[in-house]
Amino acid sequence: MKKMRAYFLFLLPFLLLSPIPLSTGADVTVNEAFGPIRNERNLSIVDGFAALKWGVSVEDAHKIYPDLREDSSKFYTQYYKGKKGPDGVYVFYVRNNENLRVGGHSLEPIEYRFLQGKFVAVGMGVSCDEDTPCNTEAIYQDIVKAIRKIYGKPYNLASRTYQDDATVSKTGGIEKVQEIEWKIEDETITVSKSVEPKFSSIDIFIFSYQGYFSATGQER
């Protein structure tokens, strides 16, 4: 038994140093943020999200996820649909019956965002209001803790407190936003929490410059 323990202790550093792929899971239930899920449909964050590689075309994405359909949410329809930004047009897609849990909390829907027809970003979140009350701070901390566990120290921490007259008259009080961002190679993960008197939300936004350069045709 002692020898077994000695062998194990000898091997432990090598096992710990061996690269373990970190994956994202969108079509499987995960209890920790972004894996590690040993599932062939889950790519590492530096390669893609779930089974979609950064920069993949809408057509190829449909072959992988036939249930991918254009988002019909108010947010997308109001702010993005058909609007041309400086880099082109964004189209958001969602899937049926996805179940992604980060830090023990369900985040839905997952928006697969395509720029100029190429996969560049993912958005997901939780919203709370008087009809659907929740502890925004606790959820935010759980999510941040889960992502820290995988990606460690963040690249940026930021907060915004809006206490100007325009915000107060619009929201009925002060609006507080907290943000934390990680940079992993060409990808960034941003978790933001916004709290107003009657509404609060937590959003996770994953953006890939790899996908962006592919969408904008910029040579690297």
Added chain:
Amino acid sequence: MQRGKRGNAMIEVMGKRAFLNAVMVAVLLLFISENAGSANGQGGLAEERNYNLAEGFRSLKWGAQLADAKKIYPDLLFVEQIPRTDPKYLYYRRKNENKTFSGLEWDRIMYVFTKSKDFVSADAETRFELEDKDKAIAQYNDLYQKITAKYGKPFHAEKTDEKGYPFLYSGIWHIGSESVSLDLGSINDNKIYKDSGVESEISMLEFKLGMYSDKGEGKALDF
């Protein structure tokens, strides 16, 4: 019979030991081969030229054209251009970078090229959360001493604090046509928007080491 049992037990023990040895050797071989693979992926870390400051950074000579740099480092990737419109500098990183430099582990190492795509500067950067202030200061002081020991007193140095945190710790050394800069500063990204204006507070600390050459700008050729 007794001996036979003991003999079988010994064979069993020896078998177990041989099995464990085989597992250990297999894991070691796997570990070694994976690391050898990653070293090759880095464009051959073992073959890194490591030019001195007067010549270049790692395997790239100051003034090297981007196309030639990509032959040396095929994993060189464009990151950003500064300023975004009408850029003066183009920032690149290596996909398989060895982020240890000067005895420190950096978050990022960037290769900077001019608009005309000449290699002009290398930047190493690490960010610290405010609770790691003491570690950040210790790393700054340690590297400051090392650079001073090698290149003498800096051309300019200053240490300014704000609310108990380093606001700007900076040192710059000019060595011939090359310069070395060391900075530890605050990032003010906590903002309060009021009708009277915007107030900002420190959110993180940024530690940067920069190595710059006039050769990349073509200036060193002007006499």
